[in-house]
Amino acid sequence: METPSRDFPVVGMVGGGQLARMTHQAAIGLGQSLRVLAVSPDEPAPLVTPDVVAGGPDLASLRALAVGCDAVTFDHEGVPQEHLRALVADGVAVRPHPDALLHAQDKLVMRRRLAEMGLPVPAFAEITAPDQVADFAAEHGWPVVLKAARGGYDGRGVWFLRAADPELVRELLDAGTPLLVEEAVEMFRELAAQVARSPFGQAAAWPVVETVQEEGQCVEVLAPAPGLSEERALEAQGIALRIAHELDVTGLLAVELFETAGGLVINELAMRPHNSGHWTIEGARTSQFEQHLRAVLDYPLGTTTMTAPVVVMANVLGAEKTPEMTVDERIHHLFARFPQVKVHLYGKGERPLRKVGHVTVLGSDLGEVRRTAVLAAHWLSTAEWEDGWSVHTGTQGLGDRA
Amino acid sequence: METPSRDFPVVGMVGGGQLARMTHQAAIGLGQSLRVLAVSPDEPAPLVTPDVVAGGPDLASLRALAVGCDAVTFDHEGVPQEHLRALVADGVAVRPHPDALLHAQDKLVMRRRLAEMGLPVPAFAEITAPDQVADFAAEHGWPVVLKAARGGYDGRGVWFLRAADPELVRELLDAGTPLLVEEAVEMFRELAAQVARSPFGQAAAWPVVETVQEEGQCVEVLAPAPGLSEERALEAQGIALRIAHELDVTGLLAVELFETAGGLVINELAMRPHNSGHWTIEGARTSQFEQHLRAVLDYPLGTTTMTAPVVVMANVLGAEKTPEMTVDERIHHLFARFPQVKVHLYGKGERPLRKVGHVTVLGSDLGEVRRTAVLAAHWLSTAEWEDGWSVHTGTQGLGDRA
Known part of the structure; x- marks a missing residue:
């Protein structure tokens, strides 16, 4: 009588962060369950999906992930090209293909390709010796932006230079960091x-x-x-x-x-x-x-x-000092003040500036929607209302200031 | 530096069906991961959540589920009252409390309570002997609706009677089924x-x-x-x-x-x-x-x-004859015709009339929204377009009929 439904596809994702976590949430609706490759069971995605392959982006782990997958895709770009090419040679549907992904992994490759296509990119140059930065600035002016061609994210791997800093450049080159410089x-x-x-x-x-x-x-x-x-x-x-x-x-x-x-x-x-x-x-x-x-x-x-006409998302970042109030208590207070705010928390431990969640607010008035989103995200981070609102009086700060 | 986030609450749900599956999807956003008590690892919820306690609604399994839970709740009502009362005695936050849940478990208790509250309910009577049905009908007229007070759902446990059927009633009473009768x-x-x-x-x-x-x-x-x-x-x-x-x-x-x-x-x-x-x-x-x-x-x-002004949900039921086209192929075709339809599939095997998923359509014109939802659900069930639409011509049946 019953036809088993093993014909739902399986997508494997390299990485177990919040992007994999939220992709699993979407996979559930499509009848699927995301398979993730995660280093630790405490990462955001393995906390919520049962189909976890333990490991990093080494070839053996990638191959273990790929077994039975209809497609393999990514939560982050930190996967060596040679491993991806080996998977493709194995017959795995790697999406995006490593030829495409390379442009998201290597800023120099990306800049060259987009420039060739005639697309608008900043002036840029590869840096293989410290004095090349000053040469570039002589042509394009200070300040300049020095970037690691590979591996940077969220502001890491980017240096805003107002003057030559040959020591920094030498240090990076000696460490094997591929570099480029761009006009600011x-x-x-x-x-x-x-x-x-x-x-x-x-x-x-x-x-x-x-x-x-x-x-x-x-x-x-x-x-x-x-x-x-x-x-x-x-x-x-x-x-x-x-x-x-x-x-x-x-x-x-x-x-x-x-x-x-x-x-x-x-x-x-x-x-x-x-x-x-x-x-x-x-x-x-x-x-x-x-x-x-x-x-x-x-x-x-x-x-x-x-x-909705207007949607604002605000990231919840770990505070400089983790509040004594638990996340759970912060959610209570947030929902009491703003029943319309949608919360997404990633199950991560808090540390300064780490993305631990986000909030989304929908509406029609940008000012109001944005103010609500920012207040909500700041509250979840710090357990402080930026506008001085007090839970005891329901007013903005009067309770404490009166 | 890092503060571990073990302060997210844990909710335990009795039952691993689609309601638990979709509750887990919502739990992910709140930073949580739903814990489910499921008989089989192939049920809709254990397919997508890592936190599974194996078992049915016996007291030992319920107690295993409850360990470390901030609240225990339900995907279905089929849990014996005495077990729930034992959990409450253990100090578990059972929500709803068994005193409330009883009204969703026992239709006779529910009818009596709502009648006492003066709320509008049909005329009803408890049935403990076969001839009581005819007595009730003599007062309220035929047809009548005979119901199992406990355990029925989706039309099961309900008998629409146009005349006395003492054999059926005797059989049910002998099997220990608590019964009530209601006016139709x-x-x-x-x-x-x-x-x-x-x-x-x-x-x-x-x-x-x-x-x-x-x-x-x-x-x-x-x-x-x-x-x-x-x-x-x-x-x-x-x-x-x-x-x-x-x-x-x-x-x-x-x-x-x-x-x-x-x-x-x-x-x-x-x-x-x-x-x-x-x-x-x-x-x-x-x-x-x-x-x-x-x-x-x-x-x-x-x-x-x-x-949205209008929202229509249509259930995807297993067809009389499971189509040869896989679910995966049916999803392809559905998305090609209706990119706006939202799909929820439960990972269940298909059998006739079984709820295996649902679709939701949003819009402003009820007729159009409803037509789309019904076409989509019927297609996913049967691999047939009720309006004769053909993928080859993009027209309603002309391709085949011309």
């Missing part, structure tokens, strides 16, 4: 254009968002990017769609952009679910996590329209 | 009013929905109930809130109602996430699954407003 782009703000693309070649774009950064780390995402002209939004989506197509990206692509007086300039690429797309869980008809699964499995893609 | 209520349609209530006493109601039944099983849910007057909607919500309050329900309460010429009549109660609330995953700011967790943990409750 004068910008109004940062944007992100996110698209998904399937092996079949179908692509779908979400509305372009503004990402608000502090100390090199994203703290807020405003969807859609406030005041962005339709022309500029279409240009940003067009850039992302063209990169996805020409690099043959499968799965998600996030293009981080600078908005400048001279137009858009491309900053970084990511080929996986991305912090700039967390707002889509509640804010779009199809979340980035569901869409990534659909794309890597070559399913037709889902509708990307927004569910 | 003439109704326009069925409604459901769903609320959540926390131990603190906070309650929140979703909009009242219409549930469309076929052969005693829910097949569609229309939110909000089309054409329902505000007065009647408030009356339905009021009934649910009053029951939740007077029975001291903690967690979710679904009240199934008949809409009749004479007003509302209460059919059944459920004290857990319920099929009539699946639409809230995408259709309301807070889903029934998140709200249930918030309620049983005594968190303040979330906003229940709808995310």
Whole structure:
């Protein structure tokens, strides 16, 4: 009588962080259960999925992950190319393909390719000797941005230089860090254009968002990017769609952009679910996590329209000093004040500036939505209301200040 | 440096079906991981959560589930009262409390209590001998509805009688089935009013929905109930809130109602996430699954407003004959035709009329939204488009009929 349903596909994800955790959440709806490759059982994803392969991105662990998988994809870019090429040679559907992923792993490769395509990138140069930085600055002016071509994230691997610092450069080169230098782009703000693309070649774009950064780390995402002209939004989506197509990206692509007086300039690429797309869980008809699964499995893609006129996501970062109030108690207070705030906590331990969760708020008034999201995220981080609101009086600070 | 985050609460759920599966999905966002008590590792929830206690609702298994849980709650009502009372005596936070849950376990207890409260219920009587059915019918007329007081669901345990059937009644009584008889209520349609209530006493109601039944099983849910007057909607919500309050329900309460010429009549109660609330995953700011967790943990409750003017949920039932096309292939075709349909598949094997998933569609035109949901659910069940649409021509049947 009963037909067993073992015909649901299995996606394997390299990495067990919050992106894998939220991808598993989306996989459940599609009848699936995400398989993750995780170093520790305490990571965000293995805490919530039963299908865990223990290990890092070494070839043996990657091969163990891939057994029985319909597609293998990524929670982070830190996987050696040679291992990925070995998986491809094994016949594994690695998505995105290592040829594409290389552009999200190596900033120099990415810059060269995008420049060849005629896309807007900052002036850049490879650095193989300390004096090349000053040479570059002589042509393009100070300050300049020195970057590790590989391995940097969230502001790590990036140095803002106002003058030559040959010692730093020498130290990095001696440590084997591949380097490039870029002009420091004068910008109004940062944007992100996110698209998904399937092996079949179908692509779908979400509305372009503004990402608000502090100390090199994203703290807020405003969807859609406030005041962005339709022309500029279409240009940003067009850039992302063209990169996805020409690099043959499968799965998600996030293009981080600078908005400048001279137009858009491309900053970084990511080929996986991305912090700039967390707002889509509640804010779009199809979340980035569901869409990534659909794309890597070559399913037709889902509708990307927004569910509200304004959506704001704010990251919950570990505070300088972890509050004495437990996370659980902080959630109580947050929900009591803001029943409309959607909370996503990753099950991570808290440490300063670590991303431990995010909140999302939907509405129609940007000022109000943004204020609520920022207050909520700051409260969860610190157990302090930035506006002085007091639980005892329900007023902004009067209870304590009176 | 790092503060471990072992201060997220743990909720244990008795039962590993789709309700537990979708509750785990909601738990992930709150930083948690649902612990489930499941008979088999192939059930919908253990397929997707790592925290599984193997067993049925015997006391030893229930106690094993409860170790370290902040609250214990339910995916189904089939748990003996004496075991729940033993857990309460152990100090476990059983939510809802067995005193409340009894009204969702025993239809006779429920009918008596609601009648005492002066709420609208059909005429009913306990049946302890076969001739009592005819006695009841002599007073209230044929047909009558014979019900097992305990253990029935989805049309099971319900017999629609147009004439006396003493053999059936004798057989049931001899098998130890506690019975009641009710008048057959003439109704326009069925409604459901769903609320959540926390131990603190906070309650929140979703909009009242219409549930469309076929052969005693829910097949569609229309939110909000089309054409329902505000007065009647408030009356339905009021009934649910009053029951939740007077029975001291903690967690979710679904009240199934008949809409009749004479007003509302209460059919059944459920004290857990319920099929009539699946639409809230995408259709309301807070889903029934998140709200249930918030309620049983005594968190303040979330906003229940709808995310679109019209939301329709349709159940995916196993077909009479399981299609040769795999579920995976059916999903491909569904997404190609309807990129806006949200799919929830439970990882269950298919058998006739078994609930194996559901789809949800959001929009503003009830006719179109409902048509899409019904087409999508029927396609996933049968691999047939009810409107004759052909994938090869993109037209409704012309490709085959031309």
